[in-house]
Amino acid sequence: MNQSKLDRRQFLKGLGLGGAGVALAGCDLPSYVTLEQGEENVISYLAPNEYVIPGVGVWYASTCVGCSAGCGIHGRVREGRVLKLEGNPDSGVNMGRLCQMGQAALQHHFNPDRIANPMVRKNGALVEASWDEAIALINEKSKSGKAAWVTGTISGHQRVMAQTHLGAIGGSRHYAVEQINANVWKTACKDIINDPNPEIHLEKAKVIFSLGADFLGTFISPVHFAASYAEFRTPPRGTLIQAEPAMSLTGGNADHWVGIKPGSETALALGVANALMNNHGVAGNGISNATKTLINKHDPETVAGICAVPVGRIEKIAASLAANSPSLVLAGGSATGNANGYSAAAAALMLNQMLGNIGTTITAGRELAYPQLDLVEGNSANLKDLAIDANEGKIDVLFVSGANPLFLAPKSLKMLEGWNKVGFKVVLSSMLDETAEAADVVLPLASSLEDWGSHIPSYAKGTRNLALQQPLMEPVFPNTRGFGDVVLALAKDAGAPGLDDYDDYYGYLRSAISALKKTDSEKEWNGFLMAGQTQIPSLGRKLSYSDGKITPTMNDSDDGNLTLIASARMGMWDGRGANLPWLQESPDQISKVVWDSWAELHPKTAKSLGIKDGDYINIKSASGEVTTRAFIYKGIHPGAIAVPIGRGHSALGRYAKDNGVNPLSILNGASDSKTGEIATTATKVSVKSAGKNKQMAKLMEIDRQHGRKLVATISADKQRRTEGGA
């Protein structure tokens, strides 16, 4: 009391007045902090192109390679630098929209941790080398045994090029590895309705019943589906029912979110089918008697016991589907991520058949007339095969590009052991990821904004297009080369026929597309580049229906442990987004956490385990353990714990390294019985507190509005009477 009469309030007043005074005077004071007068250079053009105006951007079309959706992009280029990416309005995939991963491709392009020079392993360590040295080493070793290629989803002329090279070095196996995929759904569609990639019309449906398919975030072509979804939600507004054990972005948008027990989605679908047939007089045309018997065994009461979903809810879902036609039933994500995933997809298609959706909301897609250009869609069954084959000594020489098997593979697959048995490993990459760090030769690739390419989008409505990728600027790192250029050179060195006419991949691509379009004109070629795409011939498919094998059994021991859900998110994706600060900084769509991993736990489960929000917890499976912080919320089944994939890198640059944990590493290696997809929701884990607590960095600390009306809401009861059909 005797020290000073100045209290905090007066102090702040003084500070404010002083600050205002400085700010007023500041209008006439030149800022010495920010002015670069006499310090920075301005460099003029030598001889500029006519259309170049400094300060005015020019937009070029290209194609996003962030995932396999193949969205068209426009890149704004100013003073020779690409500054902004947006969606290409002419692209039928994304219609002018672009997701956060596409936007963030700029940060991959300008990333300070990109590989600048080729590297060769000498005395156990990777050291920089010249291109000549690296290529000579590859040429010397690439025919020394059984060769294989590992890529992500690959299509267009890059696929042709990689397979030409593989043929020239006498290899046979091409492993397309992709952790986030719709392989189970597509396989089921191929078997059951005779079209692996049917058109899905969200906008035509009045009710969508989705078993775990996160079509707004990670399912096949999320930007495209988000646009269809917006149309679905315009009046008369459709109802979305989402059943999944841990809430996804799509689940967060649903009218009715059903927190189902992991792995019981097939049973829920059968229960709904039972209610449809018995309570709503749905006949079930085309459904085999064996399946009908199975449906009859699954009355809502039985199913309620299996799924931990109330009987009333199952009956309401059935009533909603029966009353609103056409509807749409989808399966993907967590529903197909267990040992019985194929059954969930088969059951979803069976429901579509019962409800008459096949031919209305699910229609036939179109097949490319040039199958050699079509997508080789990556899946995680190939990841498992790669680990097994490498361990069995079936691979001597391995070329890897666009995939990171050492990060994605669970420890239980023994990928690293297999990798070390492969005699010679070449990685073509722009970032030093886990796989590149363990390679014998690393070739630095140009970024997607510096490279030529052609792509087939993984999902298309109507006509089929070849999406074109062109460089938007000069290489940031001058000693990098395009994927096509490197593989073309390797294929020529290996003696592949018919490539001698081409000096570079651009020449090859241009001549191949000219042949495809039967035109040699410069003007038309420029037209293709300006459009970012060109139509190619395709053939219509025809849908049919024959029941798939549905086995609702769950290998579920109720041992008190929790089921780990390695959840997929747009953003980090399968880990490729972790080195981009924009994506790290964007709050997760559900938990709002930034820059770290977290584990979602239901409040009841957390209470019984004595875990509070922000507690560090050990999550231990039979094959490993990760430690991260608990995020307590209600959008998860009490018997599950969800950890998002994508973080937990031990490499991949300064932003990704040692940030968060990788739940894929502790998966038990179980896989879908039909497709071999690695199950992401079938690992039992024990969870205990690690004894530390630290507040998580997240955007929204509380999930309540405290009467502030930030988002307009109505009561659940009123919503049921007015908008929600179920």
Place this chain on the structure above:
Amino acid sequence: MVKNNPRKRPIPWIRLSMVVVLVGAIIVIAAQILDQKLHYTSTDVVPGPIVPGTQYPDEAFTGIDVPQPIDFSHKIHAGDNEINCMFCHTYARRSKVSGIPPLSKCMGCHTVIATEKPEIQKLTAMWEKGESPQWNKVHDLPDFVHFTHQRHLKRFLFDNQELDVSDAKRVCSMCHGDIAEMTVAKKSRPLTMGFCIRCHEANEGPSDCTKCHK
């Protein structure tokens, strides 16, 4: 009353910090005012020919000398030979920036004109090597200020009925001073926010914060 309130506890370090902040603030403000006095020299610099129909800014400033790789003479080009500013700074009417002319434009004339002069020989050597000169920035604004040449030229030159386009340098001199009398450019207007605002007020320019601060 204050004494009895347990929440209003004294902060022991507050006096010291106030003194430090005050002294710091005084030093910073005094240094900047001193600097302003040194540079604002309204009599030294000729303001340049005025623009008809416009409240012409009369504030002058003496910028630092910024040496350039080539001792380019604005006086010979824009002054003696009366070349329009926009002949070389061709982007000014099309873009935010006026742009440094491309080397090809210099060589358009200097393959034949004044080839014996040492500065031109320097230029020719750069052209033959394919290198652009590393010019040093003279007129810079902070990154949070979005000034556009295009809009100002439209307002004061192309939309100005009383001024012929051939007299563009009068408009340029509003912010750049009498460049036609200089060799390499030197800052001769303060180019502070106060300078901008006073001109905007006199000529009824926009006063929205977001016009310049985006």
